[in-house]
Amino acid sequence: MSESSQKIKFYNGEDIPLELHKVRVVQKLHLVTIERRLEALRESGFNTFRLDTKDVFLDMLTDSGTNAMSDRQMGAMMMADDAYAGSQSFVRYQKAVEEVLGKKYLLPVHQGRAAENIISNAFVRKGSVVPMNYHFTTAMAHITQYGGRIEELLYDEAYVIRSQHPFKGNMNLEKLEACVKKHGPANIPFIRMEASTNLIGGQPFSIENLRGVRAIAEKYGIRLVLDASLLGENAWLVKQREEEFKEKSMAEIIKTMTGLADLVYFSARKLSSSRGGGICTNDEKTFKELEPLIPLFEGFLTYGGMSVREIEAIAVGLYETLDESMICQSPAFIEYLVNALDSKGIPVVTPPGVLGCHVDAMSICSHIPQKEYPAGAFAAAFYLISGVRGMERGSVSNQRDEYGNETYADMELLRLAIPRRVFTLSQIKYVEDRMTWLYDNRQLIGGLRFVYEPPVLRFFMGGLEPIDDWAEKLVEKFKQDFGDSL
Numbered sequence: 001m002s003e004s005s006q007k008i009k010f011y012n013g014e015d016i017p018l019e020l021h022k023v024r025v026v027q028k029l030h031l032v033t034i035e036r037r038l039e040a041l042r043e044s045g046f047n048t049f050r051l052d053t054k055d056v057f058l059d060m061l062t063d064s065g066t067n068a069m070s071d072r073q074m075g076a077m078m079m080a081d082d083a084y085a086g087s088q089s090f091v092r093y094q095k096a097v098e099e100v101l102g103k104k105y106l107l108p109v110h111q112g113r114a115a116e117n118i119i120s121n122a123f124v125r126k127g128s129v130v131p132m133n134y135h136f137t138t139a140m141a142h143i144t145q146y147g148g149r150i151e152e153l154l155y156d157e158a159y160v161i162r163s164q165h166p167f168k169g170n171m172n173l174e175k176l177e178a179c180v181k182k183h184g185p186a187n188i189p190f191i192r193m194e195a196s197t198n199l200i201g202g203q204p205f206s207i208e209n210l211r212g213v214r215a216i217a218e219k220y221g222i223r224l225v226l227d228a229s230l231l232g233e234n235a236w237l238v239k240q241r242e243e244e245f246k247e248k249s250m251a252e253i254i255k256t257m258t259g260l261a262d263l264v265y266f267s268a269r270k271l272s273s274s275r276g277g278g279i280c281t282n283d284e285k286t287f288k289e290l291e292p293l294i295p296l297f298e299g300f301l302t303y304g305g306m307s308v309r310e311i312e313a314i315a316v317g318l319y320e321t322l323d324e325s326m327i328c329q330s331p332a333f334i335e336y337l338v339n340a341l342d343s344k345g346i347p348v349v350t351p352p353g354v355l356g357c358h359v360d361a362m363s364i365c366s367h368i369p370q371k372e373y374p375a376g377a378f379a380a381a382f383y384l385i386s387g388v389r390g391m392e393r394g395s396v397s398n399q400r401d402e403y404g405n406e407t408y409a410d411m412e413l414l415r416l417a418i419p420r421r422v423f424t425l426s427q428i429k430y431v432e433d434r435m436t437w438l439y440d441n442r443q444l445i446g447g448l449r450f451v452y453e454p455p456v457l458r459f460f461m462g463g464l465e466p467i468d469d470w471a472e473k474l475v476e477k478f479k480q481d482f483g484d485s486l
């Protein structure tokens with residue numbers, strides 16, 4: 001049986017996520033003063049995406065491109081084969097995809113959304129409907145860009161913030177079949193399943209559910225596309241939570257999942273490295289349909305917009321996703337933080353998922369109407385009082401409908417990402433401490449309004465401002481309570 005920190009018991013009975021790695025390269029961090037943090041927020045339009053890292057203490061914006069690299073990945077990067085065409089680095093990438101994901105045809109892309117662009121370009125037409133468990137921002141943007149629309153078909157329990165349901169990312173099979181019958185298979189270019197469903201709090205689906213989706217896809221002759229960006233963690237949670245797979249290896253679980261999909265794509269920034277992506281399949285016809293788009297949008301077929309060094313790191317990283325002691329590290333820290341906050345009555349998405357701890361801004365800031373973006377305000381407030389940068393995952397991250405109306409998000413969350421093997425437990429305890437203070441002072445937080453709103457993916461570069469002087473009041477209270485502490 002392979003090792004995992006969750007199998008190591010402490011004599012004192014405490015539940016501590018023990019690190020099974022040592023830190024060999026470090027980067028110095030700075031915690032700037034609260035006055036500077038307020039200034040930085042003003043300069044960045046109260047949008048944490050626009051902050052400079054020089055003003056950020058713990059960067060919990062995302063795990064994308066920020067997971068720690070292993071010594072073996074860094075070593076492999078030095079051995080890369082520089083070539084425009086026919087690089088042996090790509091051959092190693094293909095071999096890793098075949099061995100780990102079980103797919104023999106591989107198309108390289110520069111990151112996950114590039115795969116979404118290629119797949120949408122090839123299959124989505126005006127009037128297409130793409131059913132999915134839940135959207136991811138970039139997946140939806142590409143599908144709508146090509147004239148399609150999405151239908152989200154989760155079970156109701158997925159929207160319950162505090163829940164014990166082990167697989168909130170499951171597709172509602174009855175709704176899926178009804179959707180196929182309503183629109184007709186000819187109008188459905190593919191069904192999309194997202195591993196560790198990002199926007200509902202990093203919640204996994206079960207293999208039993210994926211098998212159900214596969215059966216419907218087969219019955220109606222529709223392609224099943226798997227977004228595998230967070231596949232490793234979904235597989236890890238399957239091993240923890242799904243009876244049939246308790247004794248199976250990560251390799252078996254991952255291959256079972258990818259084996260049920262016709263087409264698998266991923267952001268390697270999340271799955272296995274810090275850059276890149278890929279699309280893979282065992283179906284030669286599908287491969288041939290997508291192949292001509294790679295040189296058009298990405299680069300030659302053996303690099304796809306990536307450097308060969310990145311390709312080597314992805315290949316090694318793919319094998320490392322099979323290592324339980326590596327893959328469990330982020331979910332174990334997330335579980336620790338979620339349980340710590342939950343035990344203090346601070347509303348967080350449960351059960352603990354992957355990617356990060358998701359704090360429920362909708363209920364914490366219930367005094368802020370959704371049109372004043374409670375999750376955006378909460379993200380800005382948390383940065384202000386802690387220097388910790390999280391990400392708004394609520395209505396700011398939604399896009400307006402075709403008539404320009406706001407579409408309010410089902411959940412207003414602050415996501416505090418915990419990339420793999422990056423933070424220490426005392427840093428996690430600092431987050432817990434500052435979050436507790438902000439929760440106790442939540443009434444001081446006010447709303448935001450847009451002053452600059454880009455038409456597509458507005459959350460990235462949009463600028464907002466506080467509705468009144470709530471940020472100053474929060475600074476005042478912080479100084480009363482913490483004196484000259486940063």
Ligand code: F0G
Nearest residue numbers: 062064111112113136138198229267269
């Ligand atoms: N699919 C999922 C499930 C993702 O989480 C992401 C990115 C993508 C696709 C797009 O990949 O960034 O390489 O183009 N998620 C990042 C995040 C951005 O912060 O959650 P990409």
